[in-house]
Every structure is written in structure tokens, then in C-alpha cells.
Amino acid sequence: MIASNRFFQQPTVQLAKALLGTFLMHKTAEGEAGGRIVETEAYLYEGDPACHAHRGMTKRNAAMFGPAGIAYIYLIYGMHYCFNVVSGEPGRGEAVLIRALEPIKGIDLMKKRRRKDALWDLCSGPAKLVQALAIPAEANAACLRTGKIRILTRDSYHEMAAVSAKPKVVCTTRIGISAGAELPLRFFIKDNEFVSRP
DNA sequence: GACCAGATTGTCT
DNA sequence: GACAATCTGGTCA
Numbered sequence: 001m002i003a004s005n006r007f008f009q010q011p012t013v014q015l016a017k018a019l020l021g022t023f024l025m026h027k028t029a030e031g032e033a034g035g036r037i038v039e040t041e042a043y044l045y046e047g048d049p050a051c052h053a054h055r056g057m058t059k060r061n062a063a064m065f066g067p068a069g070i071a072y073i074y075l076i077y078g079m080h081y082c083f084n085v086v087s088g089e090p091g092r093g094e095a096v097l098i099r100a101l102e103p104i105k106g107i108d109l110m111k112k113r114r115r116k117d118a119l120w121d122l123c124s125g126p127a128k129l130v131q132a133l134a135i136p137a138e139a140n141a142a143c144l145r146t147g148k149i150r151i152l153t154r155d156s157y158h159e160m161a162a163v164s165a166k167p168k169v170v171c172t173t174r175i176g177i178s179a180g181a182e183l184p185l186r187f188f189i190k191d192n193e194f195v196s197r198p
Numbered sequence: 199g200a201c202c203a204g205a206t207t208g209t210c211t
Numbered sequence: 212g213a214c215a216a217t218c219t220g221g222t223c224a
Contacts, residue, residue, distance in 0.1 A: 041216070050216070060209060078206035080217050097216060127217050176216050 003151040008069030016042040023152040026133040033106030039099040039188035045092040050180035053093025063141040064093040073140040080127035102194040
């Protein structure tokens, strides 16, 4: 089933953990592609210098200040996009970065888009999964319950039942940042081979 | 296997 | 003008 409003309205750190084991799906003209979320990072409004919203609202990060349950997509290093789920109270600027997926649906499509054949290399990084699912920059601020990009909860459709058991969550520091690097806000599923880094 | 440079551009100081 | 929540492909062991 599609994640409810209430699901997205959990506190950000809690949501980052709750998103593990849920499914991120994107439907396009080519077909549907998606997978199970196995790695996330929380970005907080208060006390988190790594958060884009830390210095207040700008043109780029405006979506972060919107209601929980919309997408925040931005360009990084001039060539890669990252996908976030906006969370927390509107006006606070918090989000959960989706860092890795376990490919489940539309695998051939994802292989084609990534021009890679190895399963583990399709979605094992924030920019990789955006490419594999062909998430467009225009989806920034789009609703994740009613749009083409959706979050499905663990008790989703049964073709996914085999991998929908409640995951064991490990918590570490975040990746690829300098400020706030010491905060333990990265979460991933223990012993999962599809995370971006062991 | 580990380390490193290059790609490339919107956004903010 | 600097830099960024990254990925890839190269070199050197």
C-alpha cells in the first residue's frame, strides 16, 4: 500500500529508520522500476550544519520547507542528482536522503539506464538510484503519495513479500560531508549487500 | 585493493 | 570565485 500522511509525519530520524524496508517506485512510459530502500540519512534543521536548510530557505532548498511526504531533488557536483523525502514540520527544512536501494522491479530497465549489469551496482548510491529509476529534476517538490514516484510500505504487494521482513537497522555517521560529519544520522539494513558502503 | 583526479554547473558568499 | 549529501575510471602497488 502507499505510505500514509501519518507515516511521513513521523519525526525525521524516526522516519529515516522507518523508510528502511519500504519500496521506492517510479512509473514511466518505459515501465515501472524500483526497489527496497536499504540505506538512508537524516538531515535536521537544528544543530546540523550539513543540512542544506541550515542557513535558512533559498531557491534551491525551498522544497525542504514544504510538507512532509514530498520529494526534494537537487543537483550535486554539477552532474548528479540526489533524491530526498521531505519530513518534519513544514517550515523547518528537514529531509531524509535515500542513499541505496535493493533492485526489485524493472531490473532490465535499470540495467539499461545505468549501463551496468551487476545488480549491486544499479542503486548502491544516491546518484545511482536516481539514474536507475530515471527520477527527473522536475519531480522536485512532487507528492510521493499521488505522483509518479511513490513510497510503498512494507506490507505492500505480495510479489515483494519475500523481502519485506522487518529489517535490522544499523546506525553510523553520514557519508560525503565535512560539516556535521560526526553526527550518527546514517541508517542502513544490517548485512545488506546493496548499501553504498559496508 | 587503495588512492586520486576529473567531470561539470547551479547556488551562495 | 569557491564549492558541493558523487561517480567513474585511471594508476600503483
